[in-house]
Amino acid sequence: NAGVTQTPKFQVLKTGQSMTLQCAQDMNHEYMSWYRQDPGMGLRLIHYSVGAGITDQGEVPNGYNVSRSTTEDFPLRLLSAAPSQTSVYFCASSYRGGGGTDTQYFGPGTRLTVL
Amino acid sequence: KQEVTQIPAALSVPEGENLVLNCSFTDSAIYNLQWFRQDPGKGLTSLLLIQSSQREQTSGRLNASLDKSSGRSTLYIAASQPGDSATYLCAVRTGANSKLTFGKGITLSVRP
Numbered sequence: 001n002a003g004v005t006q007t008p009k010f011q012v013l014k015t016g017q018s019m020t021l022q023c024a025q026d027m028n029h030e031y032m033s034w035y036r037q038d039p040g041m042g043l044r045l046i047h048y049s050v051g052a053g054i055t056d057q058g059e060v061p062n063g064y065n066v067s068r069s070t071t072e073d074f075p076l077r078l079l080s081a082a083p084s085q086t087s088v089y090f091c092a093s094s095y096r097g098g099g100g101t102d103t104q105y106f107g108p109g110t111r112l113t114v115l
Numbered sequence: 116k117q118e119v120t121q122i123p124a125a126l127s128v129p130e131g132e133n134l135v136l137n138c139s140f141t142d143s144a145i146y147n148l149q150w151f152r153q154d155p156g157k158g159l160t161s162l163l164l165i166q167s168s169q170r171e172q173t174s175g176r177l178n179a180s181l182d183k184s185s186g187r188s189t190l191y192i193a194a195s196q197p198g199d200s201a202t203y204l205c206a207v208r209t210g211a212n213s214k215l216t217f218g219k220g221i222t223l224s225v226r227p
Contacts, residue, residue, distance in 0.1 A: 004158075033214070042219040043204070058214060090158055104149060104206075104215060106158040 001026050004107035006091050012113045013081040021076040021110050023091030029105075031094045032074040033058070034066065036087040037109075043090070049074055081114045088112070117142045117209055121218035128195055129226050136190040136221050138205035143183045146208045150179050150190050153202045153220065162203075163190070195225045 007022045025032065033048035035058075045058030049068040063085060065077040074093075078085060091107040118141045128134055138148075147166050151159040163172045163179040165188070171180040178191040188205055204220040 040219070043206075043217040045214050048214065092159075102147075103161045103164050104151075104159075105161065106151075108158045109156075 003027065004091055004093055004105050006089075006107035006110050008110060009108065010111050012115065013078075014115055015081060015083060017081050019078050019081065021078075021089055021091075021112075023074045023076065023107060024072050025074075025091075025093040025105070026072065027093065027095070027105070028071060029093035029095050030071065031096065031102075032068070033092050034064070034074070034076045035090045035092065036060065037090060038087050046076065046089075078112075083114045086112060086114045117145075117207060117216045119205060119207055119216050119218040121203075121205060121221050123221065124219065125222045125224070127224040127226060130195060130197060132195050132225075134192050134195055134223075136192070136203050136223070138188040138190070138218055140186045140188075140207050140216075142207075142209060143186050144209060145183060146210050146213065148179075148181055148188050148205060148207045149215070150177075150188075151204045151206065153204060155201075159204065192223075195223075197225045197227050199223060200225050 004025045030051045034046040035043045037043050044060050046064050047066040049055045052068050052071050055066050089110045092104050094102045094104045120139045149164045150162045153159045165172050165181045176193040181188045202220040202222045206215040206217045
């Protein structure tokens with residue numbers, strides 16, 4: 001299994017540009033989520049999904065969109081990039097949405113800089 | 116609102132020392148608690164997951180304990196090695212399908 005994969009690893013955008021961060025998992029996990037990690041702020045949840053066709057907002061959803069058309073893929077779209085969105089983005093997945101024995105698996109991250 | 120605290124933010128120890136990393140949380144009604152390791156520039160790797168009904172979990176030189184009533188968890192690392200140098204994060208989940216709330220992590224440096 002490849003686990004959780006994310007592309008690209010690095011990205012530089014100009015203010016106002018849009019882009020999609022890709023996330024895929026091959027473990028047949030139902031639960032997928034996007035976090036951003038900023039110095040001094042820790043990991044914060046952006047959006048999450050408990051299954052194909054179902055998404056919901058996390059703590060910091062503004063400026064981001066998600067969709068879940070398949071179990072495997074959970075892309076994160078930046079609609080109009082702003083410097084405040086400069087961060088490291090992590091995708092994560094787990095089986096069955098975090099039941100008592102479910103382990104959360106993380107991708108390697110995408111480092112995004114918005115100029 | 117659940118809050119997770121990890122103190123201190125950084126720790127430096129000599130190789131071979133046994134050490135304890137602390138994690139505290141404000142809402143004791145948790146579903147499970149996970150400890151993660153993060154190496155610089157990398158993603159998070161799960162180390163141990165403790166269910167709400169468990170008191171501890173062990174994996175190799177690592178032992179994690181959970182005391183829900185006091186809102187605390189500890190990660191014990193035996194015979195520390197330079198390769199253990201990393202940031203260690205704990206995260207709690209307060210219910211099935213609920214989000215993980217993370218602490219800000221403890222950056223551990225093990226000196227040769």
